Amino acid sequence: xxxxxxxxxxxxxxVFAATSFALGLRLPIxxxxxxxxxxTGLPGEIPYLPVFFILGIMLMFLSxxxxxxxxxxxxxxxxxxxxxx
Amino acid sequence: xxxxxxxxxxxxxxxxxxxxLVILLLLAxxxxxxxxxxxxxxxxxxxxxxxxxxxxxxxxxxxYIAFDVYFVGVSFAGITxxxxxxxxxxxxxxxxxxxxxxxxxxxxxxxxxxVLPDLGQPLRGIIYLFKYARPQSPFFxxxxxxxAGYLFASLVYFFxxxxxxxxxxxxxxxxxxxxxxxxxxxxxxxxxxxxxHDRASFWLSLAILPVLVIAxxxxxxxxxxxxxxxxxxxxxxxxxxxxxxGVSGVGLLIVIAAIVRRVLGAHDRxxxxxxxxxxxxxxxLVAAYLYFMVVDWLTATxxxxxxxxxxxxxxxxxxxxxxxxxxxxxxxxxxxxxxRQFMRQxxxxxxxxxxxxxxxxxxxxxxxxxxxxxxxxxxxxxYPPGTYSPTWVEYGxxxxxxxxxxxxxxxxxxxxxxxxxxxxxxxx
Numbered sequence: 216x217x218x219x220x221x222x223x224x225x226x227x228x229x230v231f232a233a234t235s236f237a238l239g240l241r242l243p244i245x246x247x248x249x250x251x252x253x254x255t256g257l258p259g260e261i262p263y264l265p266v267f268f269i270l271g272i273m274l275m276f277l278s279x280x281x282x283x284x285x286x287x288x289x290x291x292x293x294x295x296x297x298x299x300x
Numbered sequence: 301x302x303x304x305x306x307x308x309x310x311x312x313x314x315x316x317x318x319x320x321l322v323i324l325l326l327l328a329x330x331x332x333x334x335x336x337x338x339x340x341x342x343x344x345x346x347x348x349x350x351x352x353x354x355x356x357x358x359x360x361x362x363x364y365i366a367f368d369v370y371f372v373g374v375s376f377a378g379i380t381x382x383x384x385x386x387x388x389x390x391x392x393x394x395x396x397x398x399x400x401x402x403x404x405x406x407x408x409x410x411x412x413x414x415v416l417p418d419l420g421q422p423l424r425g426i427i428y429l430f431k432y433a434r435p436q437s438p439f440f441x442x443x444x445x446x447x448a449g450y451l452f453a454s455l456v457y458f459f460x461x462x463x464x465x466x467x468x469x470x471x472x473x474x475x476x477x478x479x480x481x482x483x484x485x486x487x488x489x490x491x492x493x494x495x496x497h498d499r500a501s502f503w504l505s506l507a508i509l510p511v512l513v514i515a516x517x518x519x520x521x522x523x524x525x526x527x528x529x530x531x532x533x534x535x536x537x538x539x540x541x542x543x544x545x546g547v548s549g550v551g552l553l554i555v556i557a558a559i560v561r562r563v564l565g566a567h568d569r570x571x572x573x574x575x576x577x578x579x580x581x582x583x584x585l586v587a588a589y590l591y592f593m594v595v596d597w598l599t600a601t602x603x604x605x606x607x608x609x610x611x612x613x614x615x616x617x618x619x620x621x622x623x624x625x626x627x628x629x630x631x632x633x634x635x636x637x638x639x640r641q642f643m644r645q646x647x648x649x650x651x652x653x654x655x656x657x658x659x660x661x662x663x664x665x666x667x668x669x670x671x672x673x674x675x676x677x678x679x680x681x682x683y684p685p686g687t688y689s690p691t692w693v694e695y696g697x698x699x700x701x702x703x704x705x706x707x708x709x710x711x712x713x714x715x716x717x718x719x720x721x722x723x724x725x726x727x728x
Contacts, residue, residue, distance in 0.1 A: 264433070264435065265430055265431075265433040265440060268435075268440075268448070269444050270448075272444065275507075276453045276456045276507070279460065279500045279503065280456055280459065280460065282500050283496055283497055
């Protein structure tokens with residue numbers, strides 16, 4: 216049961232990190248074609264586009280924190296007993 | 301986790317009388333800046349030296365924007381150094397890595413603060429930027445890439461990089477133990493954790509470097525894409541911004557590292573080798589920027605259109621010649637100082653620090669020359685040349701920002717080790 220829960224935690228962590236990265240990558244995309252919108256004639260104004268852009272970039276970088284913080288593999292196992300000093 | 305009683309090294313939590321005096325002085329400088337800002341907000345931008353271009357014969361951007369560019373530039377070296385240490389395994393520079401990261405974060409905060417006084421209605425400016433900014437505008441890139449990408453990525457990197465030391469600090473009893481535990485967020489230094497941390501930091505460093513170049517380039521594009529403003533419209537603006545950012549940032553990092561070395565007595569960590577590396581980095585960057593200046597000079601004086609020539613004359617021989625030649629002299633002196641040491645392979649800390657100071661004097665001068673002359677002397681309509689002289693309000697606000705930045709740096713160094721703690725097992 217414990218091993219199963221450990222594997223589940225690791226999987227959930229990996230999925231969470233991957234999802235946050237993918238979502239972060241997706242959010243700024245509407246803004247990318249508009250970088251050259253003046254000559255191409257694309258609609259120039261999407262309200263709160265900067266917010267989506269910023270959130271996307273933040274989420275992508277945040278996925279590094281998720282990856283580093285979530286327990287994985289051996290790290291998810293019970294902590295090593297403290298050494299007596 | 302075993303609790304230890306030894307104090308955290310590098311002066312964390314210890315306040316001397318001299319330090320209290322410095323903090324009081326910084327608070328006084330900040331209070332002066334707040335008063336200047338209050339004066340501007342209540343009486344309007346008329347108390348500054350800023351005036352409309354052309355009709356009022358002035359400059360709409362002045363000291364605030366010049367220092368915004370300067371602060372963003374300074375931030376460049378911090379995270380670049382930290383990222384390069386990770387990617388290229390530059391162990392010599394590990395001791396300045398955290399100092400550099402902190403410099404980046406504080407500089408970016410100061411950069412944001414130095415733009416706000418330039419806006420007549422700062423609050424409205426912030427809200428409208430979130431709502432209406434258009435991706436075609438380089439301001440959009442500066443706003444999103446610098447604030448979101450650059451600052452946030454730096455914070456993430458700073459957090460991850462500090463977890464190991466936070467875990468070490470959390471083993472010491474004290475009032476801030478909760479803070480260290482929170483930062484360490486469960487870090488115990490197991491092999492798995494270290495591997496995971498190294499992998500995350502490496503990829504983060506790789507991701508940060510292009511964001512960094514893009515962010516600084518978009519700031520250059522704010523000027524370089526303005527086709528109707530002679531002196532600004534140039535393909536050289538973006539790369540020159542990146543290089544000058546490196547010059548000012550590495551220069552300031554050298555100065556800060558020297559101060560930390562002296563104040564904390566960290567001679568064993570901030571060795572001459574560290575300064576030799578930073579000094580050589582500064583030398584290469586200054587040489588690259590001098591090349592840009594020569595190219596700029598040749599282009600402007602060879603066969604420039606009349607409006608471009610008018611600005612060039614004002615910069616090289618006219619109203620702005622003093623600032624220009626001072627900047628050139630400072631850059632050349634910084635290069636010569638470093639190059640002589642490099643050729644002799646004998647380095648002196650005082651000379652490296654002097655080169656760092658000179659590089660920053662030149663950087664401030666060049667920022668002013670990038671921002672102001674094109675507005676006072678670059679009108680395409682037949683307006684007479686304008687003038688711009690900052691008032692005490694502008695100087696007061698900028699000094700206040702420097703005070704705030706220094707106070708933030710000092711305050712952080714008193715709650716967290718400013719130099720990475722030496723290697724030891726944290727497990728257990």
